[in-house]
Amino acid sequence: MKDKKIVLIGLNHKTAPVELRERLATSNNNEILGQLIQLPPVKEALFLSTCNRIEIIITTEEKHEIIIKAIKDFLAQYNQIDLNEFGNSIYTYLDADAVKHLFLVASSLDSMVIGEPQILGQIKEAYRRSLEQRVVGPILNRLLHKTFSVAKRVRTETELAHHAVSISYAAVELAKKIFGDLRGKLILLIGAGEMAELAVRHLLGSGVKDIVIANRTLERAVELSKEFNGRPILLAEISDYLSWTDIVISSTSAPHFLIYYDHVKRAMRQRKNRPIFFIDIAVPRNIDPKLNELDNVYLYNIDDLQDITEINKHVRQKEAQKAERIVEEEVIRFKWWLETLEAVPIIVLLKKKLEEIRQKELSKTLKQLNHLSNEDKEAIEVMTSAIVKKVLHDPITFLKKREERPKVDLYLDLARKLFNLDEISKEEDYHK
Amino acid sequence: MDKFFYQLALIGYGVAMVGFFIYLLRPQHSVSRIATLVLLCSFSFHSIGLGISWVSLGYFPFTTIKSSLSFFAWLLVIIYLIFGWRLAVLGTFLLPLIVGLMLLSKVVPAMAEPPPLIKGFWLNLHIGFSLIGDALLALAFCVGIMYLIQERHIKRKKLGGLYQRLPSLTSLDNLNHKALIWGFSMLTLGLILGALYAQWVRGHYWAWDPKEVWSGITWLVYAVLIHERLAVGWRGRRAAIISIIGFMFLLFTFLGVNYLLKGYHVFK
Numbered sequence: 001m002k003d004k005k006i007v008l009i010g011l012n013h014k015t016a017p018v019e020l021r022e023r024l025a026t027s028n029n030n031e032i033l034g035q036l037i038q039l040p041p042v043k044e045a046l047f048l049s050t051c052n053r054i055e056i057i058i059t060t061e062e063k064h065e066i067i068i069k070a071i072k073d074f075l076a077q078y079n080q081i082d083l084n085e086f087g088n089s090i091y092t093y094l095d096a097d098a099v100k101h102l103f104l105v106a107s108s109l110d111s112m113v114i115g116e117p118q119i120l121g122q123i124k125e126a127y128r129r130s131l132e133q134r135v136v137g138p139i140l141n142r143l144l145h146k147t148f149s150v151a152k153r154v155r156t157e158t159e160l161a162h163h164a165v166s167i168s169y170a171a172v173e174l175a176k177k178i179f180g181d182l183r184g185k186l187i188l189l190i191g192a193g194e195m196a197e198l199a200v201r202h203l204l205g206s207g208v209k210d211i212v213i214a215n216r217t218l219e220r221a222v223e224l225s226k227e228f229n230g231r232p233i234l235l236a237e238i239s240d241y242l243s244w245t246d247i248v249i250s251s252t253s254a255p256h257f258l259i260y261y262d263h264v265k266r267a268m269r270q271r272k273n274r275p276i277f278f279i280d281i282a283v284p285r286n287i288d289p290k291l292n293e294l295d296n297v298y299l300y301n302i303d304d305l306q307d308i309t310e311i312n313k314h315v316r317q318k319e320a321q322k323a324e325r326i327v328e329e330e331v332i333r334f335k336w337w338l339e340t341l342e343a344v345p346i347i348v349l350l351k352k353k354l355e356e357i358r359q360k361e362l363s364k365t366l367k368q369l370n371h372l373s374n375e376d377k378e379a380i381e382v383m384t385s386a387i388v389k390k391v392l393h394d395p396i397t398f399l400k401k402r403e404e405r406p407k408v409d410l411y412l413d414l415a416r417k418l419f420n421l422d423e424i425s426k427e428e429d430y431h432k
Numbered sequence: 433m434d435k436f437f438y439q440l441a442l443i444g445y446g447v448a449m450v451g452f453f454i455y456l457l458r459p460q461h462s463v464s465r466i467a468t469l470v471l472l473c474s475f476s477f478h479s480i481g482l483g484i485s486w487v488s489l490g491y492f493p494f495t496t497i498k499s500s501l502s503f504f505a506w507l508l509v510i511i512y513l514i515f516g517w518r519l520a521v522l523g524t525f526l527l528p529l530i531v532g533l534m535l536l537s538k539v540v541p542a543m544a545e546p547p548p549l550i551k552g553f554w555l556n557l558h559i560g561f562s563l564i565g566d567a568l569l570a571l572a573f574c575v576g577i578m579y580l581i582q583e584r585h586i587k588r589k590k591l592g593g594l595y596q597r598l599p600s601l602t603s604l605d606n607l608n609h610k611a612l613i614w615g616f617s618m619l620t621l622g623l624i625l626g627a628l629y630a631q632w633v634r635g636h637y638w639a640w641d642p643k644e645v646w647s648g649i650t651w652l653v654y655a656v657l658i659h660e661r662l663a664v665g666w667r668g669r670r671a672a673i674i675s676i677i678g679f680m681f682l683l684f685t686f687l688g689v690n691y692l693l694k695g696y697h698v699f700k
Binding site for chain 1: 582586587589591599600601603664665666667668669670
């Protein structure tokens with residue numbers, strides 16, 4: 001039996017521009033998952049797609065080069081993009097590294113804004129989809145549950161989780177210091193992203209009623225509008241709306257400015273200098289920093305907001321260190337579990353268990369049969385071991401027949417449960 | 433007797449001012465409440481003093497520079513009592529002005545009986561409306577300063593210091609706007625009444641007296657500001673700056689003209 005490997009393939013906001021992420025992202029996660037699992041070397045699969053990242057986690061028994069190539073080809077073919085276009089944006093991690101990456105992502109240490117809470121929910125959702133399609137086996141099951149508990153540890157043991165919330169809270173407080181009452185104010189949300197949506201939710205909770213949502217694709221704008229009960233517009237319409245809106249939150253990954261000094265200067269005349277508050281969450285910036293020089297225009301970017309939150313940079317770095325340590329610690333533990341899984345495969349465990357039973361029963365019986373000669377004793381010993389062998393023959397052949405086994409290692413799992421093999425492997429399990 | 437009450441009022445205003453500065457450092461309701469209470473007591477003393485002066489003089493005590501300074505301060509206290517119950521931090525900015533005016537009123541040498549020209553009902557209206565206008569414009573001045581401080585905090589992204597204490601920019605701007613409109617209206621009314629009174633007793637509306645000229649300039653500064661506010665939509669920083677500059681003109685007209693220039697409005 002070959003070793004099982006965990007392979008993670010993905011791309012995120014650091015490695016891929018938004019245009020690429022949009023082309024690779026899909027709302028049809030179930031379909032992708034269904035097709036992924038059809039790839040011959042894939043045993044278990046999880047597919048995560050958010051606006052900032054795509055992560056594919058699979059387990060396989062094949063060589064990792066083969067599986068990575070298979071998945072890249074699949075992505076290219078499914079999205080009809082040439083592999084050359086996105087090959088460089090993709091990262092791959094194996095085994096312990098893959099586990100670490102998933103832990104980091106789930107704990108929101110790899111997010112654009114560290115500590116934003118939505119990513120964990122998105123991973124849970126992805127896991128739920130995999131469960132529904134029955135494409136998770138013992139490894140991913142264990143991995144995902146571990147992931148959730150790691151994320152929880154990071155959230156409870158470090159201050160990072162408050163960080164994102166405190167940023168959006170700071171933005172709302174600033175808006176209140178500028179406008180006083182937020183009722184009747186109009187928000188313009190450009191682009192999307194966890195942090196922007198968090199800020200919008202906070203603002204909507206503070207009395208803002210109206211929201212206009214601009215996006216590169218109208219489809220996405222309509223989608224978000226449904227969520228926030230807003231009005232969708234196109235990116236090209238932004239400058240018209242500058243004379244109406246009071247709070248502009250921008251979070252696109254456009255490589256250039258979307259709102260320029262001159263746009264706003266013109267808009268200020270139309271809006272009779274009513275104050276306007278820009279929040280630029282995007283990196284690189286979407287809004288010309290020069291705007292802040294205009295009277296009654298207030299511009300804060302994500303760094304400014306981070307600086308004014310109570311959790312300052314120094315604390316943040318220290319907390320991030322602590323979080324990394326938690327992640328590393330859990331990765332080591334998971335690695336131990338993986339090793340026991342590989343070193344003590346199911347068949348060995350099964351043999352070991354029966355052998356133990358045989359030895360125990362044999363010695364119990366022989367103790368009472370002292371009148372037997374050594375030859376007789378040996379004959380009994382040979383017989384018992386023959387029985388065990390015969391009993392084990394069929395199950396072992398069955399378990400070894402890899403090609404007939406479904407992708408999910410259902411039978412392995414079943415065998416473990418049927419013979420209660422976890423009891424045995426526990427002795428060698430350092431974790432718990 | 434009236435001097436005794438003025439003295440009490442001045443001390444009380446001083447104590448209240450200290451209270452409002454403490455409030456800035458320790459923003460607790462109890463602090464602002466005590467400061468306001470002290471202010472209210474001092475205000476009563478001040479009012480009693482004014483009443484005694486009125487009775488003993490036989491006319492309302494705001495016809496000399498000394499008494500009008502004191503009356504100006506008294507009006508500012510009323511303004512604080514009107515707006516300050518929702519915006520206690522306003523006290524921190526208004527009270528130094530109040531204490532300053534009271535001190536000035538104390539230092540300025542008293543003048544003998546004013547010439548008979550400056551008595552009479554219409555004249556009282558002229559002075560009264562002008563001073564109410566001045567007081568409201570002083571409010572616009574203080575709020576303008578508060579606005580500039582708060583705006584600086586937000587623009588420079590340094591949210592310490594007064595940032596937490598000061599109210600939102602929009603509410604400061606609105607208060608500045610209201611104070612300007614009402615102050616300017618009162619001032620205009622005062623000027624018109626003055627001109628009519630001058631026509632009646634002196635035979636001409638306008639005599640190019642330095643005080644008249646400077647009042648005219650001050651009025652023009654505010655008129656431009658209000659026009660820009662209403663027609664062009666000047667708001668915020670620019671409006672705050674102009675209302676501060678306007679108040680400088682106003683102070684010069686009120687005080688400077690009397691000491692630096694000569695004219696029939698000079699009541700030294």
